[in-house]
Amino acid sequence: xxxxxxxxIATLLGLASLLLASRSARAQGNYFVTYTxxxxxxxNLEFATKSVTGFPQAGNAFWGNAIELEYGVKTWWTSEFxxxxxxxxxxxxxxxxxxxxxRFRPLLQEHWINPVLYAEFEDINSADKALLEVVxxxxxxxxxxxxxxxxxxxxxxxxxxxxxxxxGWNIAENMIAEKNIAGEPWEFGYxxxxxxxxxxxxxxxxxxxxxxxxxxxxxxxxxxxxRYSFGLHDTSHYLAPTMAFHMPSGPTFSVSPAAGLxxxxxxxxxxxxxxxxxxxxVSRLRGK
Amino acid sequence: MTNAKKLILLxxxxxxxxxxxxxxxxxxxxGLWMTKVPEKDRARQNPFDSEAGAVAAGGKLFRxxxxxxxxxxxTGLSNHPSLHTERVRAASPGELEWLLKNGSMKNGMPSWxxxxxxxxxxxxxxxxxxx
Numbered sequence: 363x364x365x366x367x368x369x370x371i372a373t374l375l376g377l378a379s380l381l382l383a384s385r386s387a388r389a390q391g392n393y394f395v396t397y398t399x400x401x402x403x404x405x406n407l408e409f410a411t412k413s414v415t416g417f418p419q420a421g422n423a424f425w426g427n428a429i430e431l432e433y434g435v436k437t438w439w440t441s442e443f444x445x446x447x448x449x450x451x452x453x454x455x456x457x458x459x460x461x462x463x464x465r466f467r468p469l470l471q472e473h474w475i476n477p478v479l480y481a482e483f484e485d486i487n488s489a490d491k492a493l494l495e496v497v498x499x500x501x502x503x504x505x506x507x508x509x510x511x512x513x514x515x516x517x518x519x520x521x522x523x524x525x526x527x528x529x530g531w532n533i534a535e536n537m538i539a540e541k542n543i544a545g546e547p548w549e550f551g552y553x554x555x556x557x558x559x560x561x562x563x564x565x566x567x568x569x570x571x572x573x574x575x576x577x578x579x580x581x582x583x584x585x586x587x588x589r590y591s592f593g594l595h596d597t598s599h600y601l602a603p604t605m606a607f608h609m610p611s612g613p614t615f616s617v618s619p620a621a622g623l624x625x626x627x628x629x630x631x632x633x634x635x636x637x638x639x640x641x642x643x644v645s646r647l648r649g650k
Numbered sequence: 651m652t653n654a655k656k657l658i659l660l661x662x663x664x665x666x667x668x669x670x671x672x673x674x675x676x677x678x679x680x681g682l683w684m685t686k687v688p689e690k691d692r693a694r695q696n697p698f699d700s701e702a703g704a705v706a707a708g709g710k711l712f713r714x715x716x717x718x719x720x721x722x723x724x725t726g727l728s729n730h731p732s733l734h735t736e737r738v739r740a741a742s743p744g745e746l747e748w749l750l751k752n753g754s755m756k757n758g759m760p761s762w763x764x765x766x767x768x769x770x771x772x773x774x775x776x777x778x779x780x781x
Contacts, residue, residue, distance in 0.1 A: 437755035470755040530766040562766040566703030641718030
């Protein structure tokens with residue numbers, strides 16, 4: 363697949379997301395990297411795809427993708443399974459592995475700041491380009507490795523998610539620690555995000571494109587080095603406005619153009635996502 | 651330590667985290683959500699009481715967010731309760747808004763803090779229209 367084709371597909375998907383992009387303000391669906399304290403409702407199953415395209419100057423354009431299955435086990439426990447893949451122009455399309463994560467909300471009432479504990483196991487290879495987080499010294503150079511030279515990685519990732527809702531705004535901070543269990547040091551990263559629906563009040567009319575169905579926001583995320591070289595040196599960082607459209611009783615579409623903030627970052631990334639929730643999935647299976 | 655042992659150790663850590671969280675959750679909450687509502691929240695009035703479209707807007711929000719568990723007519727589905735009950739009728743608007751914001755997580759009712767406060771009040775308007 364050529365770089366031009368990838369750009370065309372990315373542009374079309376981005377436009378489709380914008381055009382089709384909102385129902386209730388699902389803050390999780392508003393962001394691509396940052397997690398909030400909002401958990402999946404128990405019994406609900408969400409299908410989602412998160413894609414990212416990039417066009418590194420020294421390498422081939424790519425399209426990373428993660429297919430996500432999210433299930434609300436309890437009100438305080440959400441479980442997710444990801445399947446990652448990517449296509450790199452002039453190279454190949456490859457399946458890059460899976461991720462399994464669990465999020466736990468230890469405080470059962472709403473507070474000024476709401477913590478969530480996150481634990482994930484990843485079995486992916488170094489060709490993965492889903493960019494679901496940025497940690498350590500991740501940078502644009504990692505994306506120049508050829509698909510056929512990728513290495514297997516098994517990693518564990520822990521996050522402390524802190525999130526607040528204030529006057530219609532959602533503010534979320536994630537602190538990330540990731541370790542390749544093959545003996546590499548712990549790597550660290552961060553993600554910050556803020557978002558707000560266009561309207562805090564719902565209109566009385568049934569309308570697909572009501573203002574309350576659109577949410578605008580921004581994300582800031584990047585690496586913080588590793589155990590032996592903690593800090594901003596040789597790390598990459600991104601600032602990304604986000605937009606989500608929650609179609610009433612339908613899917614959520616989201617798009618986020620990200621700008622790299624230093625020379626170690628991609629200059630530009632375009633993210634787009636679609637998610638759809640099946641309410642009370644298990645009850646439906648049982649025919650209740 | 652071999653990689654396999656490290657993997658087992660890390661998976662054990664994750665499982666321990668899950669179970670310790672579960673124990674923590676088990677110790678929280680008594681299921682009687684109304685007794686937990688602070689007085690200042692209980693006394694709050696619905697700012698949408700005098701707005702003509704609040705019930706219709708709340709009904710729309712209810713169908714979008716709540717009907718999968720409580721039914722489109724709020725009479726309950728499966729093991730999820732009906733909202734046409736004396737408890738809901740007797741609850742103050744402030745108590746209902748507090749419940750929507752905080753949920754009753756031990757009993758399976760999620761928090762709807764993701765909805766702006768104004769929209770939670772609109773849902774309260776709809777629930778109170780049952781009376």
